């Protein structure tokens with residue numbers, strides 16, 4: 001499986017395009033504003049068909065490009081605890097710079113804790129990692145030793161907990177139970193900034209220490 005990352009939108013949000021081989025299917029994890037201009041030419045160049053968009057969580061900077069992605073018949077996925085955020089984007093108006101498009105996104109599939117999906121033929125485990133917001137999930141691809149984690153944890157940092165529905169103790173517990181229990185050599189791809197690993201964060205993340 002190939003993974004290409006794109007850093008897009010006013011909050012430099014990472015989107016990840018996953019595909020198996022040129023001419024095959026592709027899926028997108030997160031859809032910041034700008035994805036609608038960046039991803040379609042990339043798909044065309046590699047002759048890929050986008051089948052699904054999975055959202056790590058419902059914050060505006062992770063889905064704002066989705067309503068503008070003019071691709072037919074794509075399935076969209078999100079944890080139900082964040083549905084309200086994508087259906088009523090105006091809830092985010094206090095932290096989104098004025099003048100940017102705030103269009104609701106349509107979601108047609110739920111992601112839940114413990115769910116096992118086949119994504120591009122790869123077994124994928126969904127883990128619920130709330131605290132940054134109610135419905136943040138991670139996608140763990142054991143065969144790739146990789147997890148796409150949304151805004152739960154960053155290299156040397158953690159997601160902010162001061163937005164509506166955020167709670168530090170919930171996030172701390174979720175990181176310990178759902179991220180620090182992944183194999184140490186798992187690569188973590190966060191929603192902002194560079195990649196890291198489980199071992200790296202367990203040894204040096206100053207905000208959440210392992211138990």
Ligand SMILES: [Zn+2]
Pocket residue numbers: 057059132133151
């Ligand atoms: Zn977020």
